[in-house]
Amino acid sequence: MRNHPLDGVEREQLSITDVRVLPLSYVDPNRDLWRCGGYQVWKTDGAITQIFTDQGLVGIGEGSPYENPAEIKIYTEQVIRPLLIGMNPFDVEYLANRGNDSRHNRAPWAGIDTACWDLIGKAKGKPVYELLATDGKPSRQIQIYASAGVQHEWYDNGADFLVEEALRYQEQGYDAFKFRPGTDWQHAGMTLARYVPILERLRLAVGPDFRLMHEGLGMALGSLEAIITDFAPVLEELGFYWFEEAFGGTSLEHIDLFLRLKQALPTVKLSGGERFLERFEAQPWLDRRVLDIIQT
Structure with missing residues (x-):
């Protein structure tokens, strides 16, 4: 068993010659x-990082679609590029483990990180998922689910839209559907008393074997405590598969709340950690066995 993905992996002699970023942005005509x-999202962004080497191999990565691609390009090419010229991408941990104080600062380095790993995989002739599998042979298949539920508006027949959307995905062959809690509850007058019948209707429509996953509610119920006492029993009764970022994030200050939530959801998995900036942030959650699914 390897403690690190590169333990026992022979280094190749590669030298970085250039680093470039291709910023991408799509603006929806209807915004x-x-x-x-x-909030309402009217555009989507991307920043494709390319690392060039003296052996002709090019590593491709991406930092984050949630940060400004123009800023990622400027920082990568003006600040990071001079630091990487002449370096070996096999030193990925040394080269890319920086900017971990915020998502904004981490985004450019994350593009470098993934591009270096792409180069390592290409240099060794192996897919990166094989290199990352330190404790056994990795599966070559990943089950996918429909991650959506971002168009139902509680002020405009949102309940019908949500149920119909789930049924469309079911007809397309999906066996799992993750959805968000809809538009602003206060603005639309949504309450838990109104919401529970919608979830019951959704479960009845898709049947007992179709997996349903719910995104976090944050302060929609007025307090985080209400998620544990009032909302968790609903998810448990309706047989939800997982509850993601229950309190609107995976903050260490909420770890005791997560432990209580876990007790309230004996059959529903808890998912979280998508906002972790580095893998070490997951350690206390692993140590205390809080999360069933870590998204990092």
Whole structure:
């Protein structure tokens, strides 16, 4: 068993010669891609990082679609590029483990990180997932699910839209559907008393074997405590598969709340950690066995 993905992996002699970023952005003509809570998304971004080497191999990565691609390009090419010229991408841990104080600062380095790993895989002639599997042979298949539920508007027949959307995915062959809690509850007058019948109707429509996953509610119920006492029993009764980022994030200050939530959801998995900036942030959650699914 390897403690690190590169333990026992022979280094190749590669030298970085250039680093470039291709910024991408799509603006929806109707300025209405999707919505959730109190915000509406009208464009989507990307920043493709390319690392060139003296052996002709090019590593491709991406930092984050949630940060400004123009800023990622400027920082990568003006600040990071001079630091990487002449370096070996096999030193990925040394080269890319920086900017961990915020998502904004981490985004450019994350593009470098993934591009270096792409180069390592290409240099060794192996897919990166094989290199990352330190404790056994990795599965070559990943079950996918429909991650959506970002168009139902509680102020405009949202309940019908949510149920119909789930049924469409079911007809397409999906066996699992994750959805968000809809548009701003306060604005639409949504309450838990109104919401529970919608979830019951959804479960009845898709049947008992179709997996349903719910995104976090944050402060929609007025307090985080209400998620444990009032909402968790609903998910348990309706046989939800997982509850993601229950309190609107996976903050260490909420770890005791997560432990109580876990007790309230004996058959529903708890998912979280998508906002962790580095793998070490997952350690206390692993140590205390809080999360069933870590998204990092």
